[in-house]
Amino acid sequence: MSRALPFALIAASVTAVCASLWLGPVALDVFARDQATHTIVWDIRFPRALTAWLVGAALGLSGAALQGLLRNPLADSGVLGLSGFAALGAVLAFAFGLAVLAPLGAVLFALAAAALVATLGWRARGAASLALIGVGLSSFAGGLIALALNLAPNPGALADLVNWTLGSVEGRSLNDAALALALLVVGAVLILFAARGLQALTLGEEAAAAIGADLARTRTLVVLGAAACTGGATAVAGIIGFVGVAVPHLVRMASSHDPARILIPSALAGGTMLVIADIAVRLTPTDTELKLGVAAALIGGPVFALIAARLASRRGEA
């Protein structure tokens, strides 16, 4: 099962992307020759589906890597504060009327958060301290976003900011997909170099070092890789929560608990899940289209609580 899983997930990814070309408010014949259909399928739906897949893959991969690093199945880009900072970067660009720089802001702020976490976390030593530093940064970013919303100069700007924090892949172009892809590739390379270190961390920090793992290297690679993935995802889609928490959990149930072996399946499953979620969002008959980030939170929030409850009962915690 666990060897076949990546192939099954690749097939699922392709199927989901194809389905999203066909499905929507209006079901279209993907192979129709008329210009209108061609435009809708290839210029609107395809870039959107591709972006959704890349964002989901980036969030799933960074979630799996951060969980391995922190040895905590509830960790993801949100916990380390990377998502919050990425969104802050984008929001600041909006607030200063430089919407074109929003993607750049998201990426740079995610990297800044990562560098900060890596530096403070290195001195603090230990996964718990690192997570707490992330929580602090995340809350700080949340506060600054709220401040930007509070001080938004006009209703139009406020709407832009709110849209960004809700998370969506509506109307995304191939340029957006290219940005997400480039950062996903960079992040994936960094994270895959840390895979063996994550495996070693199964034994806890001290024993991982004792079997020969270079923990400083592992930590740096994961934090930078997760920053690249999260920065790219947030830059094109805004904040989409819980994918990074839920997906690695599902992959573990379906295959292996080995933190190295869930990395690639988590990316593939994250992509598939977000494409399916986006199809669901488009098919939901609401007057205003449901935001993908809202749908992810509505499904992901309870899943998060369930994982936490199961974990607590397994460990006999109150």
Place this chain on the structure above:
Amino acid sequence: MSALLSLTGLGVSLAGKRVLADVGFDVNRGEVVAILGANGAGKTTVLRASLGLLRRDTGEVSLGGADPSRLSARERALRAAYLPQRPQAIWPISVEALVALGRFAHGAAPERLSPRDQAAVDAAIVACSLQPLRTQSMEKISGGEKARAHLARTLAQQASLLVLDEPDAGLDPAQSLALADILRAHAAQGGGVLITTHDVALAARAAHRIMIMKDGRVVATGTPAEAITDEALATAYGRKGTLQTIEGKMLVVFD
């Protein structure tokens, strides 16, 4: 012959408090050395300082001829295998995958073992009688079985020196005796072993040399018969006790 591990005049402070003072000893090839002492006597600190995991104030540590704090994690792992107190398996991987992590420093990933790595893993699993549990999840086995799986991980590392912090925790009497045999066998094959334990009789049985610690200092050292004196027991544990020999087997009786 150079010692596998050599400590001289070791002093360590933790959070500004002196926890070790003037600790010195060697672990040679063919030798099992056990550290005894009450909780908080500094046993674990000695092990961690031996591996260069703690900053020391004074003294020298030589792990196979090198200062361990200057070695890379991998070089250190090839010289010494360390079993921390309360070892963890955070993700419920299989017993076999856990043992295979012992091959990390040899460049092996648990899912891709060379024949040599596989042979080391198999030997460790057999030595710790884990054959029936190979594919079991670490989450689903008993405390004693977990302890044996972690011990097997350190054996699979094939380092000359084993540094084991209370490896007998959670073991039943028969398993403790089996542990003593495993440690003796490692020494007989030219390796060295440094353990801490609260089981004085186990230490007397397994170790060639004993060190008894009290408040960060060594208060007695020597062969089990030399070190485990009534005075040393009283000093270390604050209880009157005596080492007795029955049919060549040593045991300790406390009042």
